[in-house]
Amino acid sequence: MIADKMKSFVAGSSAIRAMFEEGKKMAAIYGAENVYDFSLGNPSLEPPAAVKEAVLKVLEETSPNELHGYPSNGGFEDVRLAIAQQQNRLHGTNYNEENIIMTVGAAAGLNIILKAILNPGDEVIVFAPFFGEYASYVANYDGVLVTVSPDIQTFQPNMDELEQKITKNTKALIINTPNNPTGVIYSEETLKTLSEILTKKEKEIGHPIYLISDEPYRELFYGDFKIPFVPDFYPNTIIAYSFSKSLSLPGERIGYVTIHSEADGFEELVSAMTVANRISGFVNAPTLWQKVVPYVMDTHVDVSVYKKNRDDLYAILQELGYPCVLGDGAFYLFPQSLIPDDKAFCNAAKEFRLLIVPGSSFGCPGHFRMAYCVDNATIHNAKESLKLLKEKYSK
């Protein structure tokens, strides 16, 4: 009854989501406090108080027909301009509303970017480990996902392999920094090298390689440094952003795409993505949330809470002997599984009511992902289960 392509999608349906559904069932059986659910990046922090205030404000002050009616497919001009001006303030760019398209979250953003640029057979490169949904998004437009193998010592991009894997069919590279699932952040040096490779290869192959920067974790970093602004290093950059994590609003599906002014074919890209927003069925980002954005775009959740979670979880993993790279951002750690078969390992973890996601879901077997956007108590309560899991494989 269903499409052939969908059969494999349904069969290989997101392990993360399956775990999320299983977690809800286990919580009903054992009580939520006895299930240590690190499966989904569902923020534990409440949205900042400013969010509710802004919702109430726009409900009071905006005419209902404007607030809830159809905007342009790219979004309200005033909202897009406000974001453009914020970017100009932060990054010294020269954006206006044309550079910004409001989207149904970053997932929609990535989809309209890929729909706009991919011909069937075009290659999109990702660095393993990567957010598994990229594979679906690229397949949606009959693109070919090309993976660069992980450097499991650092989870920084493997530049030599990147260079080898760029072909005349390469249309784009997706990066995600701070990274899901590793938490690692790319330094300025890394972005500089990346840009040099892409610029050189663009000349060789004779057409643009778009750098798609997926940035839902842009504000979530733990340390006294700045996250580099990708277009500063490479002009052919398109950013997909979401307020899901910075404002703890993942269910509301509100984000935007930034098309850098110096990107090749800027006007054509903007038109194509705006049309893609409409014909893909998104039509436009939810309007109430669009109108809320200008009031809350400069605020974010208290990241010190996530930092403490990360520090506590990392200390426990170290103490118990789980090898793990310490990432400085997002809300994930990506330790090694204690047996090569990470799926079996994550299945075994369920015995101890511990929900963790196999690295295979991110193109990086032999690891598992823990989303630490949970109550701090969950991390400490999970220690015993992590210990028992370790002991199971230490006989």
Next chain:
Amino acid sequence: MIADKMKSFVAGSSAIRAMFEEGKKMAAIYGAENVYDFSLGNPSLEPPAAVKEAVLKVLEETSPNELHGYPSNGGFEDVRLAIAQQQNRLHGTNYNEENIIMTVGAAAGLNIILKAILNPGDEVIVFAPFFGEYASYVANYDGVLVTVSPDIQTFQPNMDELEQKITKNTKALIINTPNNPTGVIYSEETLKTLSEILTKKEKEIGHPIYLISDEPYRELFYGDFKIPFVPDFYPNTIIAYSFSKSLSLPGERIGYVTIHSEADGFEELVSAMTVANRISGFVNAPTLWQKVVPYVMDTHVDVSVYKKNRDDLYAILQELGYPCVLGDGAFYLFPQSLIPDDKAFCNAAKEFRLLIVPGSSFGCPGHFRMAYCVDNATIHNAKESLKLLKEKYSK
């Protein structure tokens, strides 16, 4: 720079949307009251007061993490169950939450249905005139749109031609009643005949033909009758519904899909559409609006206002000599253009600051669409322009 497929989409981009953008520009130049914009189905009525009350209620009473966090991809179970029970009350069905998938409006609903069922080359039949976006949605999944030519006397479906156009590649038929752009409603008799044809043809070709019923205008009808419930006539029915029109919330993107329990491959369809919701980048319908639905799903805007608009506009068209079928629903009339070239006709209308959409955009040249979801004054103020337009072609 952009995908080949997108080039034609961008070039032939929605005439309705182009008109909408042009209307905004003309309003800025001539003043909104001097532009008679009948281009877009953007409801003129404010949402019922219950909508804002419900938003405030869910903001007060729901924990922010539940309200704004990730739900299941199909939507909150309690919301889906509430809708299922409403359908059971109204239609005597036996639905539960499995029958309902919350979507980012009906546009997303149609896309996840088509993504779930279409293999490349599968045929989807529509009756002209039809909502132009169907062509894009079918093309998104490499389906082939097959159009049945219009009966311009009644705008009821042409059954003989339907029967001829069903082939072994036919996977689905999309209907839209009350209809955009004609306003016509299919009677029980029509649906019965349709069902007989589809049932006979299913046996001949040996696989299901899904009837996709696009129902954003379900509550907008003007008369003392009931809109037939399509699954009562044909079990292989999947409905895409939206609150955009019934509650005047088109910008918020909230709707749902109903998969009838007796549809072939029910479980498989539900799984595929749920996965399609995720991998297409919708992820889930906006959660605040999901939670609002149970409080407002039994209410709707005051349709007597649209009825008066329709009656007044129809009377003006009759008086001026524009041949037009009187539809009993939605908020559109679809008169004949006074020259065969409807695009030239709609272009000429702009001289008189009259924004109307060519029938070609709906697969039915020689006509034009007027969306009468406007202030009643706009209709009466437009009379002079309609008269001048008529005179232009009566020399």
